[in-house]
Structures are given as structure tokens and as C-alpha cells.
Amino acid sequence: MANDVLKKYNFDEEIDRRGTSSLKYDFGVERKGRDDLLPLWVADMDFKLPDEILEDLEKRVRHGVFGYTDPKQDYKNALKNWFKNRHGFEIEEEWNVITPGVVYAIAVAVRAFTEPGDSIIAQEPVYYPFRETVELNGRKFINNQLVYKNGYYEIDFEDFEEKIKSNNVKLFLLCSPHNPVGRVWTKEELTKIGDICNRYGVIVFADEIHSDFIYKGYKHTSYMELGDKYIKNLVLGTSPSKSFNIAGLQIANIIIPNEKIRYRFKRENSAGGYSQANIMGLTATISVYEKGADWMDELNDYIQDNLDFARDFLKKNLPEIKLIEPEGTYLIWLDFSEVTTDRRELAKLIVEEAKLWLDPGIVFSRQTDLFERINIACTRKTLEKALLQLKDAIEKRKGKI
Ligand SMILES: Cc1ncc(COP(=O)(O)O)c(C=O)c1O
Numbered sequence: 001m002a003n004d005v006l007k008k009y010n011f012d013e014e015i016d017r018r019g020t021s022s023l024k025y026d027f028g029v030e031r032k033g034r035d036d037l038l039p040l041w042v043a044d045m046d047f048k049l050p051d052e053i054l055e056d057l058e059k060r061v062r063h064g065v066f067g068y069t070d071p072k073q074d075y076k077n078a079l080k081n082w083f084k085n086r087h088g089f090e091i092e093e094e095w096n097v098i099t100p101g102v103v104y105a106i107a108v109a110v111r112a113f114t115e116p117g118d119s120i121i122a123q124e125p126v127y128y129p130f131r132e133t134v135e136l137n138g139r140k141f142i143n144n145q146l147v148y149k150n151g152y153y154e155i156d157f158e159d160f161e162e163k164i165k166s167n168n169v170k171l172f173l174l175c176s177p178h179n180p181v182g183r184v185w186t187k188e189e190l191t192k193i194g195d196i197c198n199r200y201g202v203i204v205f206a207d208e209i210h211s212d213f214i215y216k217g218y219k220h221t222s223y224m225e226l227g228d229k230y231i232k233n234l235v236l237g238t239s240p241s242k243s244f245n246i247a248g249l250q251i252a253n254i255i256i257p258n259e260k261i262r263y264r265f266k267r268e269n270s271a272g273g274y275s276q277a278n279i280m281g282l283t284a285t286i287s288v289y290e291k292g293a294d295w296m297d298e299l300n301d302y303i304q305d306n307l308d309f310a311r312d313f314l315k316k317n318l319p320e321i322k323l324i325e326p327e328g329t330y331l332i333w334l335d336f337s338e339v340t341t342d343r344r345e346l347a348k349l350i351v352e353e354a355k356l357w358l359d360p361g362i363v364f365s366r367q368t369d370l371f372e373r374i375n376i377a378c379t380r381k382t383l384e385k386a387l388l389q390l391k392d393a394i395e396k397r398k399g400k401i
Pocket residue numbers: 043100101102103104127175179207209210239241247251252
């Protein structure tokens with residue numbers, strides 16, 4: 001409580017997002033056939049940016065001219081300083097390539113570094129556009145399934161190496177921290193992965209979009225920190241969009257230290273017709289990276305409290321739902337296999353009975369059809385409401401209510 005007095009920002013503020021064309025709130029009818037669901041699905045947040053950042057955006061809007069714009073030195077400095085101060089690594093200015101998003105950049109990498117029919121590896125359960133961008137571009141998706149044991153996910157390194165070797169894999173899509181299982185990979189794990197990729201000449205696309213969300217007791221290691229031997233094969237996907245809730249402004253910074261790899265990536269980016277970045281995305285990036293550190297710290301505290309709240313709630317009220325303890329990200333991954341063993345029943349429970357819109361586990365991997373992913377970057381009140389709806393639905397099933 002004493003700490004709260006010192007807080008600058010109010011993450012409990014309820015902001016009505018309906019009627020803003022919000023993907024999360026305004027597309028229930030189109031996507032789920034109904035508009036009575038409480039949405040905790042797509043990975044954006046229900047929080048508002050602080051005034052000091054909104055003022056920079058307003059100032060740019062008030063200027064009134066929105067022509068073609070490119071990043072100047074202030075943008076480059078803001079980016080460099082954020083990664084140096086928050087994550088402890090240096091980037092050189094020319095390493096950065098701007099794209100409209102990280103998923104877009106993955107698709108560019110797929111086309112730049114592989115040919116149709118080539119194999120690309122990733123680790124399911126994983127953020128579903130990984131598989132989609134590979135398959136929609138006519139490449140072969142190779143899965144190094146993460147191993148789920150005692151409520152914890154680990155990498156099967158042997159399988160990883162064997163599949164790279166036997167499929168002549170050219171590109172690895174690494175999710176770090178991992179969505180949806182919430183692992184923050186250790187330096188040791190990343191180095192092991194890096195050694196295997198180096199051995200077979202595999203380029204690593206490290207998607208670190210969630211790296212600003214790390215729970216107490218864990219430390220994110222960027223692939224960039226592994227050293228020269230590793231970063232020569234690296235394409236690092238970063239973006240302020242997840243950290244500062246500006247996904248709608250469509251900007252990502254793709255950091256590529258190796259000149260030859262960067263050239264191939266840039267060429268493919270241009271082949272897609274992309275050139276100048278969105279002006280509001282550029283303005284927001286400078287502002288959040290220069291002024292957003294305190295907000296980010298308090299946001300992490302709030303999300304940590306949400307996680308603690310959810311864990312306690314589940315333990316007390318719904319012990320049959322297993323929370324996979326996340327080390328990072330604002331997404332929690334829940335195992336419902338003790339509630340039901342039927343995927344359709346689970347969908348019925350979540351949507352029709354609990355009236356929740358979550359991300360069903362099946363979209364991340366065929367093997368996780370009895371899981372659900374919940375986005376906890378919402379107010380405590382919303383989170384509590386969602387968990388109560390879930391509790392009531394399950395109790396009704398058991399005939400308790
Ligand atoms: C791992 C991961 N990568 C990328 C994205 C989306 O990035 P963008 O909107 O920049 O394409 C998400 C969004 O949830 C994500 O979880």
C-alpha cells in the first residue's frame with residue numbers, strides 16, 4: 001500500500017474501448033457470431049498511454065501535414081538508448097530496418113532467406129502467425145515441439161538438431177520470451193540453440209517483441225547478448241508496439257548486424273513495396289522510448305499483481321485449472337485437461353457458458369487443444385470479472401449453483 005502512494009500512473013482506470021474499431025472489443029459479431037463476450041484474447045492492452053506521451057502525439061497531429069517521413073537522428077538515438085539502458089546491448093544505427101510489424105518482418109525473412117519448398121523450424125505451441133507465414137509462403141513448417149513436463153516447458157535440443165539436419169532447415173523462428181507458454185529462455189538455453197544453428201548455417205529470427213514484460217525473479221537475455229559468433233546469423237525482431245500498446249501505429253525495428261543478411265532482408269522488404277514508415281509510429285517510438293521507462297516499470301508491477309491475483313484466484317476457486325507459471329509476457333497459459341478432455345466441450349464452456357473470448361490452445365499447436373490463453377493486460381476489475389464468470393460456469397456444470 002505504501003508503495004502505491006509513490007505511483008505515478010493509474011492502471012485501474014477503466015477505458016471503454018468499444019466503438020473504436022478495436023479488434024479485441026468491436027468484432028465479436030464478425031468473429032464469434034455474438035457480442036456478449038468479455039474479450040481477453042488478442043495481445044494488446046486495455047491501458048492508456050501517459051499524458052507526456054499523448055502530448056507528443058497530439059503535437060504531431062496538430063501540425064496537420066502528414067507527408068512521407070523517414071527517421072532522423074532523434075529516432076535512432078531513442079532506439080539505441082532504450083536497448084542500451086533497458087536491455088544492456090548496443091546497436092549500431094545502420095543495423096536497423098523499419099517494417100510495419102514483426103509478423104510482416106517474419107514474412108519478409110521467410111522470403112529473403114529461403115526458397116519455396118525450403119524448411120523453416122519453430123517451436124510449438126507458438127504464436128500462430130509463425131506457422132501461417134511459413135506455409136502461406138509455400139515453405140515447409142518443421143515443428144520442434146516444446147516438451148511439457150510437470151507444468152513446465154523445455155526445449156528438446158536433440159529433436160531440434162535432428163530436424164534441422166534431416167530437413168536442411170534454413171531459418172529458425174525463435175519466440176523469446178515465448179508466447180504462449182511464457183518461458184524466458186536462459187542464456188544457457190539460447191547458447192545451446194545458437195550453437196546448433198551455427199553448426200548448420202541456420203539464420204535465427206529472434207522475435208523479442210515481449211521482452212519488456214518480465215516477472216520478478218527472471219531476466220530476459222537477448223539473443224543480441226550472446227556475442228559476435230551468434231549475432232552474425234541474427235535477425236532481431238523488436239517493436240514498441242507490445243510494450244507501449246501501439247500496435248495500431250504499425251511500426252517495428254528489425255535489427256540485423258550482419259551486412260549481407262541485412263542486404264537480403266532490405267531487398268525483400270523493398271520487393272514488397274515498403275519504403276517510408278508511418279509518421280505516427282515514428283513519433284510514438286521516439287516518445288515512448290525516451291519518456292516511457294517509468295510507465296513501463298509501473299506497468300510491469302501492475303501485471304505482476306494481476307498474475308498473482310489470477311494464480312491465487314485459481315488456486316482457491318478452480319484448482320482443477322492448471323496455470324503454467326509464466327516468466328514473461330502478459331499472457332497466461334492455462335491447462336484445462338482436468339476440467340474436460342473434449343476440445344468442443346471446452347469451447348462451449350468458455351464461450352457459451354462463461355461468456356469469455358480467449359485464445360483457444362488449438363491455434364498454437366494441435367497438441368494443446370485443452371489449453372486456453374488469457375491476456376491479463378487489463379484492469380484488475382476486468383480480470384476478476386472474467387475469472388468469476390469462469391468460476392460460475394464451472395460451478396454450474398458441477399451443479400453447485
Ligand atoms: C510473439 C509475437 N510476435 C509478433 C506479434 C505481433 O507483432 P506485430 O503486430 O508487430 O506484427 C505478437 C502479437 O501478439 C506476438 O505475440
